[in-house]
Amino acid sequence: AQKITQTQPGMFVQEKEAVTLDCTYDTSDPSYGLFWYKQPSSGEMIFLIYQGSYDQQNATEGRYSLNFQKARKSANLVISASQLGDSAMYFCAMRTGTTDSWGKFQFGAGTQVVVTP
Amino acid sequence: DSGVTQTPKHLITATGQRVTLRCSPRSGDLSVYWYQQSLDQGLQFLIHYYNGEERAKGNILERFSAQQFPDLHSELNLSSLELGDSALYFCASSVVTGVTDTQYFGPGTRLTVL
Numbered sequence: 001a002q003k004i005t006q007t008q009p010g011m012f013v014q015e016k017e018a019v020t021l022d023c024t025y026d027t028s029d030p031s032y033g034l035f036w037y038k039q040p041s042s043g044e045m046i047f048l049i050y051q052g053s054y055d056q057q058n059a060t061e062g063r064y065s066l067n068f069q070k071a072r073k074s075a076n077l078v079i080s081a082s083q084l085g086d087s088a089m090y091f092c093a094m095r096t097g098t099t100d101s102w103g104k105f106q107f108g109a110g111t112q113v114v115v116t117p
Numbered sequence: 118d119s120g121v122t123q124t125p126k127h128l129i130t131a132t133g134q135r136v137t138l139r140c141s142p143r144s145g146d147l148s149v150y151w152y153q154q155s156l157d158q159g160l161q162f163l164i165h166y167y168n169g170e171e172r173a174k175g176n177i178l179e180r181f182s183a184q185q186f187p188d189l190h191s192e193l194n195l196s197s198l199e200l201g202d203s204a205l206y207f208c209a210s211s212v213v214t215g216v217t218d219t220q221y222f223g224p225g226t227r228l229t230v231l
Contacts, residue, residue, distance in 0.1 A: 045222035
């Protein structure tokens with residue numbers, strides 16, 4: 001069965017520091033995609049970054065990078081130079097390529113990040 | 118702004134009632150997904166439509182139904198509402214339906230059942 005795990009319910013980080021959010025996944029499917037979303041207090045879900053299971057390099061998008069370790073089944077999000085506006089809930093999600101789950105995203109429980117001045 | 122629109126933004130209703138949530142996907146997106154986010158259950162996938170056809174079902178109750186119309190907008194119908202149905206309902210859209218396809222979320226509809 002497919003599973004996404006985020007073990008950090010919450011964390012504080014100081015402004016301008018880097019923070020790593022953990023995400024581990026479990027799937028037997030060789031083809032899958034891993035996604036990170038941000039949900040600020042206003043409620044909307046904002047797409048941040050994507051990593052495909054066959055991608056050779058770690059994905060980067062501005063201050064966001066994904067530390068993809070396939071053998072360990074982890075896809076940690078690194079936010080560099082944190083800003084106050086980064087305070088939000090962060091969700092890791094996975095989509096697999098099996099026929100019965102193409103339409104399904106599975107989301108982790110989320111990690112609440114609070115950036116302090 | 119993701120380009121996905123959802124109406125209404127807030128909805129307050131009573132137990133036993135029926136409501137309809139509406140979603141317009143991004144221009145060009147053929148896939149629409151519905152999710153429910155509640156404090157106790159987290160973010161749960163409900164259903165996926167692709168170009169008018171149902172493609173996958175998740176944890177959707179029998180009291181809930183959805184459809185996608187020829188113009189690609191989608192509606193989620195919730196009936197015989199219970200207190201536990203109070204949640205934030207998201208619609209998301211993507212171009213197709215592959216593994217690499219990123220879903221873009223709408224702002225959500227916050228449903229409160231009293």
